[in-house]
Amino acid sequence: MVRGGFRMQRTNTSRLSAAQIHTVVTLGFCGLVSAADNWFVSPALPAIAQTLAVAPTAAMVILTAYMLPYGALQPVCGAIGDAVGRLRLLRVIVLGLCAGTLLCAVAPSLAVLVLARVVTGCFAAGIISVSQAFVGDAVGPECRAGAVGILMGITFTGQGLSAGLGGILTDLVGWRAAFAAFGALAFAAWLGLSTLREPALAPGAAAFGQAESPEAAEVPSSAPGSAAPGVPDAPSSAASAAPASSQPLQPVAPAANPVVAFFRNALDIFFGPRRAVFVLALATGILFLGTYGFMGTFLSEVCGLSSTAAGLLMMFYGVFCLVGGSLSGALGARRGLPGVIAIGEVSGIAAAVLLAVAAATSSWLPALGAAACLGLGYILVQPTLVTLSMEADPERVGLCTGLIGFGVFAGGGVGSMLGGTVLAAGGYLGLWLVVAALLLVQLIVSKRVL
Missing domain, CATH: 1.20.1250.20 (MFS general substrate transporter like domains)
Known part of the structure; x- marks a missing residue:
């Protein structure tokens, strides 16, 4: 059923396999760490300002230093994941989140801390968007909404919990130790990614993509003798006969000018x-x-x-x-x-x-x-x-x-x-x-x- 140009899509998370649930939870933990790493800083600002001998209003720049690249680079990271593979990119950016957060823990001045937060925000930017696309690939269209909902529920649990735990943790062990703790959690999230594999198209995923391309649906299946005159029949192969659900995802071929192509797309x-x-x-x-x-x-x-x-x-x-x-x-x-x-x-x-x-x-x-x-x-x-x-x-x-x-x-x-x-x-x-x-x-x- 279509309404307003959108499918009235029904979802069912009960169909998720154990492997798919493992994927959602593993990526959800990565998102939880990235969200907590961002939002715990706000209650820690007074302690950071006192340690670095700056005014609390001046210390607020570290929030902006993280949020600007975090928001602006999400489409860029999503496009890179389309091109090079989502899991490969996730392994790089989660490790970068770990390194940037640990750098924050040892920053000797506000300037170094701001630089460290910029680096951390650049790496963290793609974790949520790439994870959402990864989950969408892994579970197929019927379960996609429910699986993404669980993923984001886990992720933003980190946002909510860090608002309370951030202040408590800072009071108990100090803001540097708090950054170190979140760096350790990021490293644990990176280790968790080693248990995942780049997903094959889930059942129904190919049909989901084809549904938006009527031209593709109109192409008749090839048969011997169906080629145009003078054009030989395409050879049959086991690969071409395999069902779409067994085909691994292929990265999108890069354009001649990737920057122009990115903005155009x-x-x-x-x-x-x-x-x-x-x-x-x-x-x-x-x-x-x-x-x-x-x-x-x-x-x-x-x-x-x-x-x-x-x-x-x-x-x-x-x-x-x-x-x-x-x-x-x-x-x-x-x-x-x-x-x-x-x-x-x-x-x-x-x-x-x-x-x-x-x-x-x-x-x-x-x-x-x-x-x-x-x-x-x-x-x-x-x-x-x-x-x-x-x-x-x-x-x-x-x-x-x-x-x-x-x-x-x-x-x-x-x-x-x-x-x-x-x-x-x-x-x-x-x-x-x-x-x-x-x-x-x-x-x-x-x-x-x-």
């Missing part, structure tokens, strides 16, 4: 027939990640929580990311992918309303529910958009998922900027009400275009 995909998916990813980053970015200071300034208490409350975001990722497959099987996105957007609206109640009452209890709803909503929307994006160009799935990552994280940066303007004008109550209204608009639009 990226623009064709982003503004192509599936452009609604990528625009919704940008909106999701603005509203969901933008909201998440303001919650820590809101809990401290309005609800009166300490940094540790606020971090522990924010851990509910990570817990419900994991819950939502586990539920997304079953929800997709019952309601289709657009239905999963709608449920996530409703959950986001509930989070914004609860935050407005918390702002009006100065109570942290509604914010507890808001953190849970925000995590649940985000993990239902973002991975489902990733799954839909894979239909944009089945031959460049890594680039498609990378563009989703770019849209989400670029949107998060835009959301922080716009949110600050709204906050200055209307306070936290005004900010949360604006977020709720815009999420309602996104819900209405997504139901029309998906």
Whole structure:
């Protein structure tokens, strides 16, 4: 069934084999480490500033140093994975994440720490987008949405847990030891990749790619004597007779000018027939990640929580990311992918309303529910958009998922900027009400275009 140009795809994670589950969990752990490595730094900033003898406001540059390459390079890493092989690239970038994080642990000055965070962000950029494409290759279209949901649930559990554990770990052992610990986790993730193999096309995956290419479907099967006059019949071979599901993935052949080809392909995909998916990813980053970015200071300034208490409350975001990722497959099987996105957007609206109640009452209890709803909503929307994006160009799935990552994280940066303007004008109550209204608009639009 097709609606708005998109398949009303049903999903079923119960069909995942043990090997596929192992793949999802292994890559999910890689994503968890990369997300935790990013988000634990925020509660550690005061300690970092004190050790390096700089102002806390000056130390905030290390957040930007990581996030800029992390967001900008996701499509690039996705395209490289399409060309050279996803597992090969993952082994390089996870090891680079390990090295960059360990370099952060021994940085003697703010300048060196900023450089180390830039290096770490460059390597970490591709982990999520390439892992999403890898999982999509491994499980096939029917299980893709549920498997990607589990992958992202595990990944963003790291984001939520690190907000609380980062401050606690920094208080107990110091920020340098915390960086060293995350470096060790990255090394463990790299070792885990040695248990994986580049996947063959899962059953149904070839049909998924061919469904977007009607011309390919119209080509008749060759038979002796069917060639044009003067053209000899193609020789038969066991390889050509083998089913598509047994064929290993072949890297996309590089163009003569790869830089020009990359930008041309990226623009064709982003503004192509599936452009609604990528625009919704940008909106999701603005509203969901933008909201998440303001919650820590809101809990401290309005609800009166300490940094540790606020971090522990924010851990509910990570817990419900994991819950939502586990539920997304079953929800997709019952309601289709657009239905999963709608449920996530409703959950986001509930989070914004609860935050407005918390702002009006100065109570942290509604914010507890808001953190849970925000995590649940985000993990239902973002991975489902990733799954839909894979239909944009089945031959460049890594680039498609990378563009989703770019849209989400670029949107998060835009959301922080716009949110600050709204906050200055209307306070936290005004900010949360604006977020709720815009999420309602996104819900209405997504139901029309998906």
